[in-house]
Structure formats: C-alpha cells, structure tokens
Amino acid sequence: xxxxxxxxxxxxxxxxxxxxxxxxxxxxxxxxxxxxxxxxxxxxxxxxxxxxxxxxxxxxxxxxxxxxxxxxxxxxxxxxxxxxxxxxxxxxxxxxxxxxxxxxxxxxxxxxxxxxxxxxxxxxxxxxxxxxxxxxxxxxxxxxxxxxxxxxxxxxxxxxxxxxxxxxxxxxxxxxxxxxxxxxxxxxxxxxxxxxxxxxxxxxxxxxxxxxxxxxxxxxxxxxxxxxxxxxxxxxxxxxxxxxxxxxxxxxxxxxxxxxxxxxxxxxxxxxxxxxxxxxxxxxxxxxxxxxxxxxxxxxxxxxxxxxxxxxxxxxxxxxxxxxxxxxxxxxxxxxxxxxxxxxxxxxxxxxxxxxxxxxxxxxxxxxxxxxxxxxxxxxxxxxxxxxxxxxxxxxxxxxxxxxxxxxxxxxxxxxxxxxxxxxxxxxxxxxxxxxxxxxxxxxxxxxxxxxxxxxxxxxxxxxxxxxxxxxxxxxxxxxxxxxxxxxxxxxxxxxxxxxxxxxxxxxxxxxxxxxxxxxxxxxxxxxxxxxxxxxxxxxxxxxxxxxxxxxxxxxxxxxxxxxxxxxxxxxxxxxxxxxxxxxxxxxxxxxxxxxxxxxxxxxxxxxxxxxxxxxxxxxxxxxxxxxxxxxxxxxxxxxxxxxxxxxxxxxxxxxxxxxxxxxxxxxxxxxxxxxxxxxxxxxxxxxxxxxxxxxxxxxxxxxxxxxxxxxx
Numbered sequence: 001x002x003x004x005x006x007x008x009x010x011x012x013x014x015x016x017x018x019x020x021x022x023x024x025x026x027x028x029x030x031x032x033x034x035x036x037x038x039x040x041x042x043x044x045x046x047x048x049x050x051x052x053x054x055x056x057x058x059x060x061x062x063x064x065x066x067x068x069x070x071x072x073x074x075x076x077x078x079x080x081x082x083x084x085x086x087x088x089x090x091x092x093x094x095x096x097x098x099x100x101x102x103x104x105x106x107x108x109x110x111x112x113x114x115x116x117x118x119x120x121x122x123x124x125x126x127x128x129x130x131x132x133x134x135x136x137x138x139x140x141x142x143x144x145x146x147x148x149x150x151x152x153x154x155x156x157x158x159x160x161x162x163x164x165x166x167x168x169x170x171x172x173x174x175x176x177x178x179x180x181x182x183x184x185x186x187x188x189x190x191x192x193x194x195x196x197x198x199x200x201x202x203x204x205x206x207x208x209x210x211x212x213x214x215x216x217x218x219x220x221x222x223x224x225x226x227x228x229x230x231x232x233x234x235x236x237x238x239x240x241x242x243x244x245x246x247x248x249x250x251x252x253x254x255x256x257x258x259x260x261x262x263x264x265x266x267x268x269x270x271x272x273x274x275x276x277x278x279x280x281x282x283x284x285x286x287x288x289x290x291x292x293x294x295x296x297x298x299x300x301x302x303x304x305x306x307x308x309x310x311x312x313x314x315x316x317x318x319x320x321x322x323x324x325x326x327x328x329x330x331x332x333x334x335x336x337x338x339x340x341x342x343x344x345x346x347x348x349x350x351x352x353x354x355x356x357x358x359x360x361x362x363x364x365x366x367x368x369x370x371x372x373x374x375x376x377x378x379x380x381x382x383x384x385x386x387x388x389x390x391x392x393x394x395x396x397x398x399x400x401x402x403x404x405x406x407x408x409x410x411x412x413x414x415x416x417x418x419x420x421x422x423x424x425x426x427x428x429x430x431x432x433x434x435x436x437x438x439x440x441x442x443x444x445x446x447x448x449x450x451x452x453x454x455x456x457x458x459x460x461x462x463x464x465x466x467x468x469x470x471x472x473x474x475x476x477x478x479x480x481x482x483x484x485x486x487x488x489x490x491x492x493x494x495x496x497x498x499x500x501x502x503x504x505x506x507x508x509x510x511x512x513x514x515x516x517x518x519x520x521x522x523x524x525x526x527x528x529x530x531x532x533x534x535x536x537x538x539x540x541x542x543x544x545x546x547x548x549x550x551x552x553x554x555x556x557x558x559x560x561x562x563x564x565x566x567x568x569x570x571x572x573x574x575x576x577x578x579x580x581x582x583x584x585x586x587x588x589x590x591x592x593x594x595x596x597x598x599x600x601x602x603x604x605x606x607x608x609x610x611x612x613x614x615x616x617x618x619x620x621x622x623x624x625x626x627x628x629x630x631x632x633x634x635x636x637x638x639x640x641x642x643x644x645x646x647x648x649x650x651x652x653x654x655x656x657x658x659x660x661x662x663x664x665x666x667x668x669x670x671x672x673x674x675x676x677x678x679x680x681x682x683x684x685x686x687x688x689x690x691x692x693x694x695x696x697x698x699x700x701x702x703x704x705x706x707x708x709x710x711x712x713x
Contacts (some may be wrong), residue, residue, distance in 0.1 A: 001548045001575060008575060009659050010567045011081055012540055013055055017035070017087045017562065018660060019564040020273035020583045021045050022652055024091065025449070028098050034106050035312040036587075039304045041103065042287035043094060045297035048088065049157060049229060056084060057231035057261045072542045085286035089270055096292045099300075112307055113199045117209040120201075122401075124189050128201065131187065132210055138209070140181070142214040145174040151280055154178065156230040157257065159185075159296050161207055161263070164273050174276050179204050179225075185299040186306060187587035198307060224269035225295045228281060231258035256294025260287075267292045272305050281512040314587055320650075323349045328358045329443065330473070334451055339473040340632045340637060343381065344588060345682040351471055352379045352452055355437055359386035365448070366393035366440040368487045370432055371412065380459045381412055384599040385419040394416065394423045397490045400434045426490050427621055430506065434623040435609050438483045452465055454625045456592045456607055470607045470640075472625060472632075481623065486623055505610055505622035505627065510543070513612070515548040516597045516604060521554045523600045531598035532558045533641055537591065538565035539581075540613040551576040559692075561644045562654075563590045571656040583660060586650035587675045594636060595624065605633050639678065642692040647674035 001008070027040035062069075062077040072078060075083070104114060120128070139631065144165060145151045151174070154160060163175035179185075180203075187206065189199040204225045211223055260281040265274060267290040278288060291495060295302075310316070323331045330350065341350065356379070358367035358631060367387055374380060388394040398413045419424050426432035435455035443449045457469030474480065482502040487506070491498045494506075503509040517532065524530035532551065539560065545568045548558055558579040560566070570579040586591050591610060597604040610622035625651075627633055649671050652660040665671050681687040 003575070004072075004100060004542075005547050006070070006072065008351065008549065008569050008572065009072040009542070009545065010569060011071065011073040011080060011083070012565055012567055013051075013084055014087060014658070015058070015082065015565045015567060016051065016055070018658070019583070020044055022090060022583060022660060023047065024098065026585055028102060031233065032379070033112055033311075033313050033399035034103070035304050035309065035477055036314055037306060038103055038107075038300050041095060041185075043299040044091075044297045044305070045300070048519055049298060052229045053156070055231035056081070059084075060259070061124055075094070076259070089286070089289065093288050096410075099293050101448075104440060110309070110312060112309065112312075113197065114186075114303075115199050115201050117201065117205050120189075124199075124596065125129035127190055128206055128209075132206065136180070136203075137207065137477075140177060140214065143176045143217075144215070145176065152227060154456070155181075156232060157227055157296070159204055159225060159227050161211065161298075162226050162269075162273055162277060163215065163223045164270055164276075165215060166219040166221055166476075168217070171219070172272075173218075173613055175218070175274075177211070177214060178702045180205055183308070185296075186302050188239075188306060191502050196308070200303065200306070201617065203538055204294065222273055224266040224273055226263060227295055228260045228279060229262040229264070230260055233261045251536070253271065258355045262287055264289045264290060264291055264295050264713060265436060266290070266295060292390070295506065317344070317679050319345055319347045319679075321347045321349055323347070323353055327353060327361050328329070329688060330354065330357075331451060331475070334475040335449075335684065338476065338627075338628070338629050338632060341471040341473070341590075342678075343464045343469045343471065344422075345468075345678050348461045351437075351453060351455075351459070351464075352383065352461060354387075354439070354451075354473065355380050355459070356383040358392055358439060361441070363442045364439050365442060366395075367461070367625060368395045368436075368438040368484075370397045370399070370434055370436050370490075371459060372399045372435065373463075374408075374412065374460045378412070378459075379461060379515050381415065384416060384421060387418075388420040393422075394420075395424070395487065395491065397424050397426050397487070398431050399426060417628060417693050424491050427493055429680060431620045433609050433616065433620040436483050436486060436565075436623065438480065438487060441536065448477065450484060451475050451484040452480045453622070454479075454483065454607070456594075456609055467589045467598075470592045472607065474712070482623075482625075483586060486621070488619065496594065501626050503606065503608075503624040505616060505620060506537065506618045509610060509618040509622060509624060510541075513544060513595075513617075513676065514547050517544070517551050517556075519599065520556045520597055521551050523598070524551070524554050524556045528600040529598050530556045530600070531596075532556060533560075533594075533596040534558075534612070535561040535590075535594045535641065535644065536611045537563050537593070538611045538613050540565055540567045540611075541617055542567075544612045544617075549575050552576045559645065561590070561641075566654055569656055569658070570654055576656075579653035582584065582663075583654065584644060584647055584650050585652070592640070594640060596636070596641065599614060603633055605636055607636075633701060637693050638691065639681070639687060642689050643672075643674040643677060644688045646672045646677075649673040650675070693697040 023040055024044045026045060027037045057079045059081050068076055133582060159179040161177045165173045165175045167173060174713060178322060182202055185203050186200040187203060191197055200541055208223055211220055226596055260283060263277055263281060263283055305399055358364045384394055384396060396416055413423050435457060437453040439451045440451055441451060452474055453471055455471040457467050478501050482499040485497050485499050488494065497504050503512045520530040539562050548568060552558055555578060560581045562581055563583055566581050570576050570581045595606045605627040606624040607627060608622060608624035610616040610624055616622050627636060648663045648665045651663040653663060654660055677689065678689045
C-alpha cells in the first residue's frame, strides 16, 4: 500500500473529538471522586468551546472561501464539518445524559443539591429576592429587539436569556437579557451552620424567574437560555504591524465580534424562538445544539470550587519541596551534574528559586526568559521585575499570540516594560513556544558562567501542580551555549541558528527527527537494537507518520504515548504492525514530551515543548534538548516511560479502526495507576514499576475492556 494512502491517516479533528470523548469517560467513571467527575465534565465543555472557536471556525472559513483541498485523510473541509457535527451532537447529548442521569443523582445522594426556583421555600425566595435587588438588577440590561433597536453583537460565549414577547399591539418581538459575566454562575443558598446540606441555584434560572419584572407590560410567550460561539482565531499581518502589542489588542476586540459558528439553546425552547436566533446568526441546522440542561457546562468548574467537600475530591497531594536553603547549593550541584525535575511529583519551587536568584544573588548579572503562559499571581513575573529593579540585565521573550492568553500576556508585557525589562516578541510569523531560562553569573574562579533551565511546560506554578512536565537544570557549556543561541535567534530574528546539541524548529528539528527514525531503520536492517519510544500531546505530521510506517515495516519496535490527537493508524497489517499507540487521561494532564531512540544501545533521548505536528515543526520556535547523563536517562525510562505502559487503570489503546479501548488488568495482575504510583514514589513509599524496556514492546501486558468509545470515523 502507498504510504500516502488516505486510509492510513485519521482525521485530525475527529481524532481530537476522540480525545475529548476520553475526558468525558472520566466524568462517567464512578471510581473517580464525585466532584472530580463534575470537573471533568466542565473540562469537556471548555474543550469543545475552544474546538468550535478555532478548528470548526477555520473549516467554515475554508468552505466560505471556496477552498476544496483534501487533507491527508482524504476529506474535504465540508465533509469534515459534516462528520464533526454528527460526532459533536452525539457527544453533547452524552454530556447532558451524564449530568442528568449520573452526576445530579449522585450529588443529591451526597447532599449537594442543584435547585430550581420553583422548589424554593419562602425563606430561600426571600434570600434570592434580596440578592437580585442588591447584586443582579443593577447590572442587568433587558432589551427588546425591533427595527429601531436591532439585536446588539453579543459577546462570544456570553450566557443570555432570549424571550418571545407580545406587546399591546399584538406584535411578537424578541427580547434578550445578558447574564452578567462578573457574577458567579451558581448561587449558594444559606443554611444553618450545623447543616451538612449544600444547595445551589444557577444564576440563569434566577434571571429567568425574574423576567416579568424586567419586561413589564409585555406578555411573555417563552424564554430560554442560550449562547453563541464565535470565531476566535487571531488574524494578524505581523510585518505590517508597527506595534505588535497594540495590533493584538485591536484584534482581540474583533475576536469578540467574530462570525458565529455555534448556537447552544435549551432543548425546550419554543421553535419560533430558535428560528429567530438561527436566522439572526445565519446558522445551518447542524450548528444548533439544543441542550437538556444548563447551557454552558464549563461553568460547573464553579460547583467544584464552591463546594467545601474534600471527601468528594482527590486527596490533597503535596510533593516534597526541594527548595535550596542557599541558591549557591543549586549552582554547585548544577556544575557537578545535570538535575532533572518531574512535575508535579517534584515541586516547582526550585524553578521559581532559580529565576528569583536573578534578583537575590549579587553574582547573577543577567537573565533571559521565555514566557508563553503564566499565572495571574506569577512569582516568576515578580522575580523578573525585581531583577530589573535591582539593576540586572533582564530580557523576556513574551509570546503575545498564546491562544486565549493574549490579554493576560499583554498585561504582563506592559508590566515588565514599565519595570525596565527588555521585552521582545520573538520571530515574525512564528510563535515562540520553547520553554527556556538562562542565567549569566560571575564565578569567583571561572569568570562568567551560564546556567539554564529547559522545560517541557510553561513557567506557571499553578499548572505545574496539575500537568506532568519535565525540567532540566544544567550548567554544561555545550547546552547553555545552545540556549544562548536560541535567545539570540529570538531577539535578532536570525534565520541561521548555530547550535551543537539542540534541535530547533522550524530550522533543524523536522529533518533531524526524520534522520533519527531512519537511523533506527538502518540499525534494524542490520539486526542491531532498534526502538522508538515517544511521548507527546499530539501526532499529526504526515512526513513523520510516513517515516514511522517505514520503520515499522523494517521491524523497528515503536511505542507511542499520545495524549490527544493521533493521525497515525497503528496495527495495520504490513504497514504498522510494530506500532502501538497509548493515551493516558487521569488526575494529571500528561503534558511532557520525551523522545527516545534506542540507537544500537546508545540511546538518544530528547525533551522539549514540541509535539510532532506541522505547527510545532514548521510554524513555531521550538527546542528539543538532549538528556545525556546515563542516570537521568535511566530515570526517564523507569519513572516516566515505563509507568505509562504499566498503567492499566487510566490508559487507552488506539485500535486500527480509530476507536480507543480502555485497558484493564489481566486476571492475575494488580491494578496500576501511573499517577497514583508516582505520587507514592515521590513521598518515599516503595512502588514496584515493571521495566517496560526489559521486554519487547509488543509483548501483551494488559487486557482490553469491551470497546467503550465510539468511532468518530
């Protein structure tokens, strides 16, 4: 079979929907704590929002522009839209079935109640009336729509109430009330202090209950909560923008007014009301999602945060804090040997301490830092500002185009600039996605020396507790020189980086990956040890996939841990017999990228921020850094890659027909949850982790459950 045959490739968008289905499965897993299940359901909804805002919006634009190009999977844009709509409608139905039939009854059993306004006592109604007059009414703006007052451009994803109204003249009008974004979506009802019962009411229900007070003089025929999703991608001509920061600010205003790509509305809404909104936003039938429950399920995150029931959540986990009493100790250890951190099992505090040393250590002269996403109360930002105020040379590369974090990054960029930090925005036309920090320090005996931190995740202490990521501290001259070269690339816009160890996208990385795959093929053909083990968020690049197919055909054993999108089809006879693909969805978001090439017993191991996707390999500045210390390679194998293949609780295997099958323990083996095992290991408990590298990668270790996930193709 031709390796370019469309039958060998899964569709990118449908593969992503498969990933979101695996997240939804966590919401439906009774073994998970109840409020964690609620949180997973909110994550599913939030994921779908971004999917429609960017991916579906992009396909609709292609159709509108008359673009009829086949993807590697052989689907045209309009065919992808139709397939997405079928699967997305099915998924939304399952979301609400999960909420109504599984989570709501379980919450009631746990004495956590989501009430409707018609079930409230007089005392509870009085409380909400007081709340409405004190907090809600002052920020509500009821609108009636007529030729003199057309429907305003509603904000993207704003929750609204639509109404069918009849005036005194007998005309039927459309009314709209936008539910204030600044107020919590769930209002907790008061209870006696000693009462264990917890009651909430959705804010949208409260607004709907008070509609008659907002539209006096009208007959209210029907009302329904709804919201629209708009195209939210940024469209910038960076070369024509005199000031990128101002250009992005302007474009963010346009994002809120982008073309509508989806309408969500309550399932029991009057058809006439649905029709009016559909006509207003020029939507096709498959762009309308009528939902049997609260519109905007991602607001269930508020329920998780507002419910003080630790017994319904994961037990708290606090990794050992390896903060150094003296920063000099960290630098001395880095000079002796590279240090590898595995978050969240290793605390993020040494990374913050490393950056903070730019301000606190008089021997540090300069710091260079990349920032892609960070937290609102970021200690990293504070440390960089303190360093600049202390007179140090501080350079920060801020990626203003980090999707959905643009506004936050603009705020940080302005704050850094005001403090005297040299802020740059990277290479024109490319996102800066690499995660690097570089210190220049004056040593007593050695003059100036560079120290670096290279990560797979963002410099964000909050997500470092939720995402699995790796970070390497090193003082090796060959590595720190490459880090310095990357910063020069970012600040000078050079197109010719000179590096010795790093792989850099979009310059050398793609070709280097293909060469390393081909090297494994050459080893296998000569009967030498050949193997590829790769862990990433997504696998899409057609050239890399074809190279992996060729490697499989030449008996290279390939084991892939791909959390999300995977366009490669494993297990196809004669093509990908030697390829296995696994996905892990659990307590922590698997975010680290690790690439292991056996190389005839001389492993080449890389970590970094790059997935094997066209955008990472061609449209971003990315880095992959080698791990060369034998002890650290052994740790990567034993504490990162081996647990992925030992997991038989949160793992799914990708099958040749594009379905995923959840893994279960064999009859004679215990359950092994990777995240639980590594938490116990970090706390010093003995944990037996099977050595995946001690046996052939295609050896069966687990049993598959019956197929619980539907095909999306």
